[in-house]
Amino acid sequence: MHFVPPTRAFPTVAAAAALLLISCGSAGSNASPPAANAPDATPAAPAAAPSATPVTAPDRVVLFAANWRLTSEEEWARVLTAFVATAKQRYPRLRDVELYTVLRGPNNRTCGDPKSVVAPIIDAAITRVAATEPTLVHAGPRLEAQDCTEFEKGGPHFSQEGRKVVAQRLAAALR
Numbered sequence: 001m002h003f004v005p006p007t008r009a010f011p012t013v014a015a016a017a018a019l020l021l022i023s024c025g026s027a028g029s030n031a032s033p034p035a036a037n038a039p040d041a042t043p044a045a046p047a048a049a050p051s052a053t054p055v056t057a058p059d060r061v062v063l064f065a066a067n068w069r070l071t072s073e074e075e076w077a078r079v080l081t082a083f084v085a086t087a088k089q090r091y092p093r094l095r096d097v098e099l100y101t102v103l104r105g106p107n108n109r110t111c112g113d114p115k116s117v118v119a120p121i122i123d124a125a126i127t128r129v130a131a132t133e134p135t136l137v138h139a140g141p142r143l144e145a146q147d148c149t150e151f152e153k154g155g156p157h158f159s160q161e162g163r164k165v166v167a168q169r170l171a172a173a174l175r
């Protein structure tokens with residue numbers, strides 16, 4: 001089960017055991033993580049699940065947030081706080097919310113597209129939101145490309161080879 005943001009971005013979901021991965025926004029999207037009061041933030045079936053049983057009551061949610069319209073730490077904190085509130089409301093068994101940014105370029109420098117750089121305000125907002133509920137909300141590791149070949153056209157999308165490398169790095173971070 002995953003949230004469908006009001007802007008109808010294309011979230012990707014991978015479910016395993018009681019883990020729910022949510023990716024809101026995309027390179028061409030201005031979608032935000034769903035807010036608690038979003039009128040059409042309705043649950044939907046997972047796009048793909050490694051098991052035959054969909055996760056309907058996860059105890060762990062991982063959010064990969066991307067939005068190129070939010071321009072301040074305050075805006076980011078407001079949106080992330082709303083996401084956490086929505087997740088807590090929808091999933092009462094929740095014991096862990098991890099907030100991640102998009103993959104950043106090496107040393108958080110551009111690989112040709114500014115979207116391969118994560119603004120410090122985003123990291124600060126994630127840290128701030130995690131500090132409000134430290135037993136529930138955690139800042140995910142700041143995943144970084146080893147080199148720009150992991151990106152297609154400078155980012156933020158991955159090259160064919162980059163997808164494999166990023167998948168392995170992400171799998172290790174999510175254990």
